[in-house]
Amino acid sequence: MTDGFTVEKSINCPQCGDTLPLYFKHVKLVQCLSCKSTIFLENEATRLAGDSSVLAPEISLIHLNVPFGYEHKSYLPLGKIRYSYGRGFWEEWWLKDSEGNEYWLSIDEGDFVLEQKVDSRYSRELFNTLNVGQVTFDNLIVTETGMATCEGFEGALPKTVTKGDTYLYTHLSGKDASLTTLELGKDGVETYLGKWISPFDIKKVG
Amino acid sequence: MSEQIVSDSVSAIKCTNCAAPLNILGGGRVSTVTCEYCHSVLDLNDNYAVLSKFEKVKRPLGPFKIGMRGNIKGVEWTIIGWVTYKTIEFSDEEWNEFFLYSPTHGYAWLVYEDGKISLSMKVRDFDLFSWKVKKPKTLFYKKGHYILDDESYMFYIDYVEGELNWVAKFGDKFTCWDYNGVGYRSLSIEKNINELEVFHTTKLNKKDIYSAFNLEYSSKSKTRKDETFSDDDESPSVFNINKIFFIMPLLLLILAFSSLFYSKTVYDTSYRTNQKENFSIDSSAFLTSIKISVSGVGTANNKLSLYKGDEKIFYIDKQKVFFIKKDIGKSWVSNAIAVTIYLKLDKGRYHFIGEKNPNQSITTVKIEQQVIRTNYLIYALILFVFLLSIPYFKERE
Structure with a gap:
């Protein structure tokens, strides 16, 4: 148990046999803590992926399986994906709160965005027309567009990612300082809704 | 004066214009570096191509230097860039902003103006949509109340050195609206040709910052402009609010006392x-x-x-x-x-x-x-002190 977060499921690594505790049972992809093998989880079965990623260690306020506090709530980081943008990178952390809700925390050199996945109402075609500064049909302003390339992952994830995968993304800012992120990948448009948070508001738990 | 220059996590390059050595101290979002020798602005996203060149070569006076490291509010920062601004209306009004980088907390500005030091950070969660429509005289941000300090003013870039996460050119103009709050805090909304950005600034204790950056703090370290005020000076807004805080109860007391003789x-x-x-x-x-x-x-x-x-x-x-x-x-x-x-x-x-x-x-x-009914005055006094003390104690927390 990690400060209020319980292990919901355990599996054994098909490569080294070590036990892998999972804090969220709907995990689809996990990296073995011992041998760093990438493991797919499908219908209670485990399968080794062909390639495993090893991310260079970086200084971060957030650490895998170490809970942190934000606005009177605790969050447990379950996994992270690192994306590159040429000279730098940012990380998308998959979190769950103490009530089991899922979140994504994007960290880009001090810029923190906490978001939740919502039903998408945007079409794939929208990505062909969006430019920075443009106002969308639902009165959101386009503040950033770009392409992300996956450099690898650590921990557990609710979706499968492959090193080298790319997707287009767009940040849309709302009137109440809210942020909407659209991602266009091979499975279509995914929409995430959330807000900017200050790294100074992130607290240690326990 | 002693100084600590960062020696790790540095990538070294040569200026593509004059071949002087340049250290890159910032993170992946740094986009330009300005050579301290030839003052060429190099594009880090385009093989260090020269974007522009600053004609002014005289470095302004200031206690900080690029490469210094210090701990502010529990975060280790490295000074990676330096920008000097001047107001358009009064050309002798200038201030220095030192660009800070932290791998965990990103970027911030150490502002040095007339001997006072502040930490300024870009805020992303400010409702700029509403602000653009109303341009209010007073606003709230994160439980803080801020009052517009006079009218907007214009300033321009006078000097640049080191790394920035944007392209700065000599003479680039900005319009700024400053909103002052209690607890030495302010919000600045800055507009240039491309962007509208909001910065939250907190005044820092000068002695602490000198100590954090391994600078010797003494009366000699004060500049000519420092001589007109002390570190205990308060920002105009805070001074105004504190004036109200003390003057209003005093007025109420005078009124209560004079009521004894006025009837x-x-x-x-x-x-x-x-x-x-x-x-x-x-x-x-x-x-x-x-x-x-x-x-x-x-x-x-x-x-x-x-x-x-x-x-x-x-x-x-x-x-x-x-x-x-x-x-x-x-x-x-x-x-x-x-x-x-x-x-x-x-x-x-x-x-x-x-x-x-x-x-x-x-x-x-x-x-x-x-x-004059003195009991009403006493109630008013208690209520006034109570209302004004709420933000004060919140700030202290």
């Missing part, structure tokens, strides 16, 4: 039988008080009616009370031997009729004009 007795007589008396009110300032007191037995039969001309404007006895301007509510308490009523009377001539059972008691009526 004027216009009638003060005792009577044993029914009485009709005239009196004049020559000032409508504040209130008129009518104090009725009874000695001996027979208090229950005392009645008093007040007239202006032929019109009855006030009446009181032990059962009921009436005032033409408003409902007074409670009357004279049945077992009380005195009552004081406060009425808002206009200037003019009045008369009252006092009715009672003859010879059973002595009734005294005292009428005073320009009376």
Whole structure:
């Protein structure tokens, strides 16, 4: 148990046999803590992926399986994906709160965005027309567009990612300082809704 | 003066214009570096191509240098860039902003102006949509109240050195709206040709920052401009708010004290039988008080009616009370031997009729004009101090 977060499921690594505790049972992809093998989880079965990623260690306020506090709530980081943008990178952390809700925390050199996945109402075609500064049909302003390339992952994830995968993304800012992120990948448009948070508001738990 | 220059996590390159060595200290979002020797602005996203060149080569005075590291608010920062700004209206008004980088907290600015030091960070969660529509004089951000400091002003870039996460050119102009809050905090909304950005700034203790950056702090480290104020100076907004904080209670106290001497007795007589008396009110300032007191037995039969001309404007006895301007509510308490009523009377001539059972008691009526009710002032004082202390204690938390 990690400060209020319980292990919901355990599996054994098909490569080294070590036990892998999972804090969220709907995990689809996990990296073995011992041998760093990438493991797919499908219908209670485990399968080794062909390639495993090893991310260079970086200084971060957030650490895998170490809970942190934000606005009177605790969050447990379950996994992270690192994306590159040429000279730098940012990380998308998959979190769950103490009530089991899922979140994504994007960290880009001090810029923190906490978001939740919502039903998408945007079409794939929208990505062909969006430019920075443009106002969308639902009165959101386009503040950033770009392409992300996956450099690898650590921990557990609710979706499968492959090193080298790319997707287009767009940040849309709302009137109440809210942020909407659209991602266009091979499975279509995914929409995430959330807000900017200050790294100074992130607290240690326990 | 000692200084600590960062030696790790540095990538070294050569200026593509003059071949001088350049250290890259910042993270992946740094986009330009300005050579300290030839003042060429190099594009880090395009093989260090020269974007522009600063003609001004004289480095401004300032205590900080690129490469210094220090801990501010528990975060280790490295100074990676330096920008000097000047206001367009007053060219001798300038300040230096040192660009800070932390791998965990990103980027911030260490602002050095007239010897004062502040930490400024870009905020992303400010509702710029609403601000652009209303441009309010006062606004709230994260439970803080901020007041627009005068009008907007314009400034331009006068000097650049080191790394930035944007492309800065000499003479680039900005318009700024400063909103000042309590606790040495302010919000600045800056607009240039491309962007509209918001920065939250907190004043820092100069001595602490000098210590954090391994700088020797002494009276000699003060610049010429420092001599006009001390580190204990407060920002204009804080000074204004604190002025209100102290002056308002003082005014209320003065008002309460002066009320003891300000009122004027216009009638003060005792009577044993029914009485009709005239009196004049020559000032409508504040209130008129009518104090009725009874000695001996027979208090229950005392009645008093007040007239202006032929019109009855006030009446009181032990059962009921009436005032033409408003409902007074409670009357004279049945077992009380005195009552004081406060009425808002206009200037003019009045008369009252006092009715009672003859010879059973002595009734005294005292009428005073320009009376200030001190109990209201005390309530106002307590409420004022309470309301103003809320943000103060929140800031301290």
